[in-house]
Amino acid sequence: MPYTRGALKALLAGKPWLLPIVAVMIRHPFAMTTSELAERVGVRSPLVKRALWWLSKADAVAASETLPRRYRLRDQARIEVEEILRSSWQKERRMVFRQGDEYLLIAVKPTRISVWTVPADLVERVAEVLRVSGGCFKPVDVSNALGIPVRLASLALSVLHVSGRVSRSSGCYQA
Numbered sequence: 001m002p003y004t005r006g007a008l009k010a011l012l013a014g015k016p017w018l019l020p021i022v023a024v025m026i027r028h029p030f031a032m033t034t035s036e037l038a039e040r041v042g043v044r045s046p047l048v049k050r051a052l053w054w055l056s057k058a059d060a061v062a063a064s065e066t067l068p069r070r071y072r073l074r075d076q077a078r079i080e081v082e083e084i085l086r087s088s089w090q091k092e093r094r095m096v097f098r099q100g101d102e103y104l105l106i107a108v109k110p111t112r113i114s115v116w117t118v119p120a121d122l123v124e125r126v127a128e129v130l131r132v133s134g135g136c137f138k139p140v141d142v143s144n145a146l147g148i149p150v151r152l153a154s155l156a157l158s159v160l161h162v163s164g165r166v167s168r169s170s171g172c173y174q175a
Helices: 007-014 016-027 034-041 045-057 075-085 120-133 139-146 150-162
Strands: 061-063 071-073 088-091 094-099 102-108 113-119 167-169 172-174
Touching (some): 007 016, 007 045, 007 075, 016 034, 016 071, 016 075, 016 094, 016 102, 016 113, 034 045, 045 061, 045 071, 071 075, 088 150, 102 120, 102 150, 113 120, 120 139, 120 150, 139 150, 150 167, 150 172
Antiparallel strands (some): 061 071, 094 102, 102 113, 167 172
């Protein structure tokens, strides 16, 4: 079955946890085994195997017939992903993608890839508080200033940190 244009974009919109794996496949254009891919992403092989299953279902990856099997993104899928990655940032084991009126914050851990959505207007309000007030803020300080849950303040600060708009040292954020 030939690759259908837009298939990978639709898959990634529904399953954003695949983005870090696809991003590694873009940075390393040669074909890789599941263990090589898992090592580069920083996750365990079963997670990569599941991701490759979803990617092959959209016919976005090509597999070699040799043992061990090696996988690479198809050329048309690579072009689509490069468009998506233009509006992204990466720092340490976290990635941020701008998707419409929200940000996707993705954290890569050895056993899972976690995804959170954070409203863009909230991120801008948090950035404004940091810029106007100056000094060093912890998530609880931002929470109290804006009247939002501490967890949401922490996620917004993480988005700002990964995108390079604020710096962090010892759990303290400043613009």
